[in-house]
Amino acid sequence: MSDSNIKGLDFWQRTLMRIDRFVHTMRVTWGDVKCYACEQDIGPLCKCCAPDVYPIEEPCCERCGYPFGNSTQNPTSSPKKICYFCKKYGYGLDSLKSAVFFDGAAKKLVLNAKFRHRPNALRYLAEWMVERIHRDFPADAVLVPVPLSAKRKQERGYNQAEILARHLAFDWNLPIDTQTLYRAKHTQALSSSDTVLARRQIVAQAFSTRTDHFKNKTVILIDDVCTTSTTLTACALACKQAGARSVLALTATRGRRPWDSL
Numbered sequence: 001m002s003d004s005n006i007k008g009l010d011f012w013q014r015t016l017m018r019i020d021r022f023v024h025t026m027r028v029t030w031g032d033v034k035c036y037a038c039e040q041d042i043g044p045l046c047k048c049c050a051p052d053v054y055p056i057e058e059p060c061c062e063r064c065g066y067p068f069g070n071s072t073q074n075p076t077s078s079p080k081k082i083c084y085f086c087k088k089y090g091y092g093l094d095s096l097k098s099a100v101f102f103d104g105a106a107k108k109l110v111l112n113a114k115f116r117h118r119p120n121a122l123r124y125l126a127e128w129m130v131e132r133i134h135r136d137f138p139a140d141a142v143l144v145p146v147p148l149s150a151k152r153k154q155e156r157g158y159n160q161a162e163i164l165a166r167h168l169a170f171d172w173n174l175p176i177d178t179q180t181l182y183r184a185k186h187t188q189a190l191s192s193s194d195t196v197l198a199r200r201q202i203v204a205q206a207f208s209t210r211t212d213h214f215k216n217k218t219v220i221l222i223d224d225v226c227t228t229s230t231t232l233t234a235c236a237l238a239c240k241q242a243g244a245r246s247v248l249a250l251t252a253t254r255g256r257r258p259w260d261s262l
Ligand SMILES: [Zn+2]
Pocket: 035, 036, 037, 038, 039, 040, 041, 045, 046, 047, 048, 049, 050
């Protein structure tokens, strides 16, 4: 389909990405980059912040991607390795995987990238995703960053999920679509203190699609953080209504369940 929004990075986009990464590597070598988390010491992650990152280790629930660990109901008796919560309440995505917990230095990095105009911090998050998430996607997969409203994108100057998705499209050589899924209405910023029900009501109907380009495709939603997965579930619903065959999600960081402390 010639007018499809689904495209791989073209020659110039790949060339620009290579130049951008080369310049960044040089800046790191010269000690010209402050720690993306604490913004004090030499980065990209200083020696205090580097150990303050908590990777998500297998075994994880095959649906929601949350590690079983010690404090979550153990599923070892189940052949499909689905956690208690997914079994009991169902799950809106076909699968979700995340690289690290939304804690410590990773949390600071995400907040700096989103609210303190440090988009360069996103390269580090993308690196973690490429390192930790196994690239075994179907041939029809397309990366789709979770959209921001036009208003918020204008305020921030960029969509952090889109920057992450471009890095992943480069490293994994996958097509990307930033046009088809869009935020139909501007919703208030979600806060961790909102109840799950309140969050669902806020984002319900917030997303829609412009074309049928997702028909029979595997959509891989990309975002910086997943807390309750309400936003990702709302996106998944819109993609499925547009004919997507399956909807997976990959996020750089993952919020811990309230009872699952460090
Ligand atoms: Zn630091």
